[in-house]
Amino acid sequence: MNEKKYLLGGIPATLLAMAAAFVMASSADLRAAVGMSIVILVATLLSSLVITALSRVIPKPVRLPANLLIITGFVSLSNMLMQAFFPAAVNLLGVHLAALAACPVLFKEADEADEHGETLTVRSALITAVFLSAVMIVCALIRETLGNATIWGQPIAFLEPVKIPILSGVYGGYLIMAILMAVIQAVAAPRKKKSEEVGK
Secondary structure, eight states: OOHHHHHHTTTTHHHHHHTHHHHHHHOSSHHHHHHHHHHHHHHHHHHHHHHHHHTTTSOGGGHHHHHHHHHHHHHHHHHHHHHHHOHHHHHHHTHHHHHGGGOHHHHHHHHHHTTSOHHHHHHHHHHHHHHHHHHHHHHHHHHIIIIISEETTEEOGGGGGGOOGGGGSHHHHHHHHHHHHHHHHHHHHHHHHHHHHHHO
């Protein structure tokens, strides 16, 4: 597989579709988005490293449960660190933080970790984590400021009269994410087309 295609394949459409619920649930408040971004970055990078290192000794029939244990371990570790140093984000995320262990994006990286070199796997994991984090943080900035008239939990007085409460709810989360996804797709489409033409 072409290295660039592997690193960028699935961004943005596939990744956003796979992580839609987590992006939506984590983007109502900037603190929650930052907290979830940290957990995704740590869990994705460390699980990819460990799974890549162990891929030659883990038999294929038990690879899925082994990957699940590794991912769950790093998500749990991140959860404990967050509870110690960033409890506000843990309270905001609630069950979604624990459910991250079953996120399809983490399994995508884990599943591909044994098919590519360690360096390529880590780079892919980093790109995936940074991309999802950026989308969550942008969504959170829009939803919290325009939906709640706050930023990092602090009120913004001049936005209070014009806030749009629906943006802070579930529908608002999917609406903002859909708009962002459309913008990203529009920006990425010419580059993807050019890359495909060069590859022919």
